[in-house]
Each structure stands twice: as structure tokens, then as C-alpha cells.
Amino acid sequence: MKSLRICAALLTAALAVPAFGQVAVYIGTPPPPLRYEVRGPIPSPGFAWVDGYWAPYGHRYRWVAGRWQRPPYEGAYWNHPHYDHYREGWQLHEGHWDHENHDNGHWRQ
Numbered sequence: 001m002k003s004l005r006i007c008a009a010l011l012t013a014a015l016a017v018p019a020f021g022q023v024a025v026y027i028g029t030p031p032p033p034l035r036y037e038v039r040g041p042i043p044s045p046g047f048a049w050v051d052g053y054w055a056p057y058g059h060r061y062r063w064v065a066g067r068w069q070r071p072p073y074e075g076a077y078w079n080h081p082h083y084d085h086y087r088e089g090w091q092l093h094e095g096h097w098d099h100e101n102h103d104n105g106h107w108r109q
Helices: 002-016
Strands: 048-050 053-057 060-064 067-069 076-079 082-086 089-093 096-099
Touching: 048 076, 053 089
Parallel strands: none
Antiparallel strands: 048 067, 053 060, 076 096, 082 089
């Protein structure tokens, strides 16, 4: 009977997690100012610089250093992470690779 209650509790907890397992993390204080980073030499042609950022670490922030990274596909560019302020606090919107969405200077829908 006890193991049945444990299984039910685990199932309930699993179903309470938002889609894709993403949980919004809010921090009450704004992130510190961005750090100036000296970029080392590019490792080889085709790499792009990914800026450093302040990541949530408990109820504080931890600096994640910038780095050279190879884009995952031709024409990809890095859309840097940023914070927005909500009633609950500051929330990180993670950086990601994106692509240009235009053709001959005209934006596509």
C-alpha cells in the first residue's frame, strides 16, 4: 500500500511539470551588469562568438563565460540570452541559434 502511494505521488509530480520539462525560474533581484570579455582568437573559420551571460544559480546569479562555437547550420546566428522583469521577478530567456527569415531583402512571413 505504501509503494502504491509513493507511485501515485511520483506520477502526480511528473504530470505537474510543464511541457518539455521547462520550469520558469524567477529571481527577485535584477542580474548584474554584463561583463566585458576579451575574445580569444577564433579557432577556425566558420565559428561565431556566443556572448557570456548571468545564469540563475539558486536565488543568485553565476557568470557563464562567452565562447567560440560552430553554428549548427549555414546562415545561423546567435540570439543572445536576456532577462525580462515580471511580477514574480526576473526571468532568463535562454539564448539560441536562429536563422535569417528574409529573401532578397524582403521579410518572409
